Amino acid sequence: MKRKAVYIITLLAFILLSLMMVNGCIPGRSSNKPSVLAPAEIREYEGSKLSSVDDFRENSILGPQLIDKESFQLTVNGLVENPESYSYDEIINNYGNYKKVVTLDCVEGWSVTILWEGILVRDLLETSKPLSSSKVVIFHAYDGYTTSFPVEYILGNDILLAHKMNDVVLPVERGFPFQLVAESKWGYKWIKWVTRIELSDNIDYRGYWESRGYSNSADLNESFFK
Ligand SMILES: Nc1nc2c(c(=O)[nH]1)N[C@H]1C(S)=C(S)[C@@H](COP(=O)(O)O)O[C@H]1N2
Numbered sequence: 001m002k003r004k005a006v007y008i009i010t011l012l013a014f015i016l017l018s019l020m021m022v023n024g025c026i027p028g029r030s031s032n033k034p035s036v037l038a039p040a041e042i043r044e045y046e047g048s049k050l051s052s053v054d055d056f057r058e059n060s061i062l063g064p065q066l067i068d069k070e071s072f073q074l075t076v077n078g079l080v081e082n083p084e085s086y087s088y089d090e091i092i093n094n095y096g097n098y099k100k101v102v103t104l105d106c107v108e109g110w111s112v113t114i115l116w117e118g119i120l121v122r123d124l125l126e127t128s129k130p131l132s133s134s135k136v137v138i139f140h141a142y143d144g145y146t147t148s149f150p151v152e153y154i155l156g157n158d159i160l161l162a163h164k165m166n167d168v169v170l171p172v173e174r175g176f177p178f179q180l181v182a183e184s185k186w187g188y189k190w191i192k193w194v195t196r197i198e199l200s201d202n203i204d205y206r207g208y209w210e211s212r213g214y215s216n217s218a219d220l221n222e223s224f225f226k
């Protein structure tokens with residue numbers, strides 16, 4: 001009688017322990033699931049070496065801007081037929097996704113080569129239909145920074161508004177949620193924390209650094225003082 005009770009209790013304990021192990025209460029082989037790690041940036045793409053997200057020198061006019069993803073709105077307005085405002089998800093889900101390796105050159109003498117991923121600015125403009133009187137595209141940022149381009153530069157090239165770099169979401173210091181990939185232009189045209197894209201007829205408009213003596217065309221193959 002006593003031996004039978006000990007036998008049953010041992011058996012029950014064994015079953016209970018096995019169940020706990022299977023369910024992961026006790027670490028064992030059966031619960032050895034891999035832990036999810038934070039996404040890591042890539043450093044090579046189709047044979048080209050990439051710089052790191054950390055290779056930039058942070059020298060923004062007011063330091064990094066913390067933008068709340070849920071309340072964020074990107075506005076396209078000014079001389080357009082259809083002014084629009086988009087949430088972060090509306091941009092990501094309704095516009096195509098493009099990738100491109102492009103180098104940013106800062107006037108301070110450093111550069112970074114990054115795999116950028118985002119939407120095409122000209123797709124956004126095509127939705128809003130710029131009026132024929134518009135000549136200039138002015139980009140506004142959360143920190144008050146601005147920069148501008150001729151309309152043809154934006155409509156005639158594959159200019160990206162990036163939300164990812166090296167396969168990771170833009171870090172706060174790099175301009176989350178969006179940085180302009182102003183190819184073939186000096187770094188000060190690569191506006192971060194973009195909040196508004198304004199179509200204008202003011203060909204004399206000058207952005208933050210442009211109004212402080214830097215070239216308005218900012219072409220990489222020309223001097224940045226002009
Ligand atoms: N909103 C905003 N965007 C900005 C700037 C800034 O001060 N504010 N600095 C510009 C400059 S001068 C450069 S070189 C690039 C890259 O700067 P980072 O290294 O600080 O990211 O961002 C550009 N975009």
Ligand SMILES: [Mo]
Pocket residue numbers: 106107108187188
């Ligand atoms: Mo810069």
